[in-house]
Amino acid sequence: MVRNYQIMINNSSGFVLNTGEVSIRRAIEQSELPYQAIHFLSPQDLTEKLSRMRPCDQTVPLIGGGDGTIRSCAMALMDKDIPFGILPMGTMNLLAHDLGLSTNLEDALSAYARPHTQTLTIDVGMVNNQCFLCCAGLGIMPKASRYREKLRKNNDLSLYPKLTAFILEHMNPDHFKSLVIEIPPSKRIRMRTASLVVSNNQFTEQTAPGESRFKKATLQDGQMAIYALKSKGWLEKLIFFSKLGLGGWKSDPLIEEWTCREAIIKAKDDTVLVSLDGEPTEMRTPLKFEIKRLRLKLLIPGTSLENTEACT
Template identity: 25%
Template sequence: MLKDYLPWIIAGLVVLALVIGGLVLTRVVPEVAATRRRRPRPPRDHFRNGDEAPAPLKRAGVVVNPTKYADVPAVRDRITAACLANGWDEPLFYETTVEDPGQGQAAQAVRDGADIVCTLGGDGTVRNVASALVGTETALGILPAGTGNLLARNLDLPVALEAAVAVALTGRNRRIDVGELVIGAAPMDDAPDESGDPETHYFLVMSGVGMDAQIMAGTNENLKAKVGWPAYMVSGLKHLVSPEFRIAVKVDDELEFRRRARMVVIGNCGRLLGGLVLMPNARVDDGQLDTVIASPRGVVGWVPVATRVATRQRKGHPTLDHKTCKEIRVRTDRPVPVQIDGDVIGEASEVSATVRPGCLTVRVSQ
């Protein structure tokens, strides 16, 4: 008889087991789920292998002309403090020498990994440092420390040291033109060539032959150290009656013309010392050069020239001719002094200048 009810008994036990199992699951599963929900979430970098290293700080290379300061270590400390205050690493310092006035030091700064190369000196130091940066992506920072600081003035950069450091580190990049000057070639007519082998130089402000180079060469360094840029005016007064020379000038593809002159100035920018503007329309990024040919006769002849410069007129008097070009060649009847950004580099019977548009990056104010 038990045999007849055995299937029903087994079926009942199975049903009972399922009911009990369901009751157990309805209590255990929520508890497990709740336990899982209460488990703290691991931190975001829990599964990372070690901490990530912080990004390295940027570093500036500063090329210093030690002749501009009596206490160079104190100035270096001020620059270092300014760099740290602006979130940069301690700068790398390089000093210019008579043998190498800045180009080699700038190249070394780039090799050392400097994010920007700054100059602490005058326009000559800026020119030499820039020569190593032309055509590269490395920016030039200008910390004015010279008498003229003409490039800084034309770019409206601050002269105060800490402010200049801040602009160099946090300013914006601006591409500017550079003038390329080749010195030495065939002179006019049959005059003897005493200029030697051709030399190539860069200029950022102005280059010139004749009276302006004589003014630079004749400026007393002790007086310049005491009174600053007015020392150039004293030298200028001494050379107002400098000898004339004959020139042959070729501008771009135009025909060559000839005349007498006392000076020829080829500029990448036009602002001079003391607020004077020699070339009112010159811009550092216009892709062209501006040339002024001055040919006044005697001291009285400089009066209209000075008036035109003071009033910033581009045209208006035959004794001061203005040319705009991409390339210019000037030949003289005899060797005359040549200056590049205020540095007199000798004499030559021919100079040729060409603009190199936008080939230098300079850090300027925002």
């Protein structure tokens, strides 16, 4: 089925700022993608426009942005039964990798221009009534995201060395948070950790060159996974950090993992900084996590369905 798209792009995404709206518009116009309109919108205007949409068989939204943008769009659309497509324009594009989507704009446009797109229904993670499609993180993850954005705004050319140093520094026990994890029916875990991540479905071990190091085999398993970083010496931390880039981090001795359908995470503070698909957000404690099975409809090119196990 050939669809007619409404293309809506986050005008503040890093890809748009680096590539330029004119070049992106030209790439869309030169592609064979059938579309009704192209909108470059602020994040707020984008979600407001989506919230006013009604189900329509002929025109569907095709969203350009990173994981945080896609999360916000999911919040606006998942109760409307409106599927939407994704043009990956973020830093990590974790959801795109999970779905087997190309992160190259021209290739993504070409894929959606083909007639064999299908609707895929995926699980959605929830924490205190906020959704996440990839993962929610406490500790290093949201702090590093804020620090990265600060460096970007200052056009700091040494962004990656500084970010690496920042992450290694925050693996120091001085930055650990005291948390309690409660997993029904009776599991209760007390810990101090530099980083805790709750993922929508489990990550798989990835060591092949070119593969995302944070990929899932499926987004339809109805399970969350909780990953916590244990405290060890500097050598062990350096080895673990290298595995984040090279692969193998999931089986590292510093990582503890639990799976569940719901969990409560308690902290000493009234509020904690949480990364929701890469977007740092202050949230009140306790954090109540659950997974909504097969809750969100996405539009996926047929080639992506063939290339990823997440869609089986």
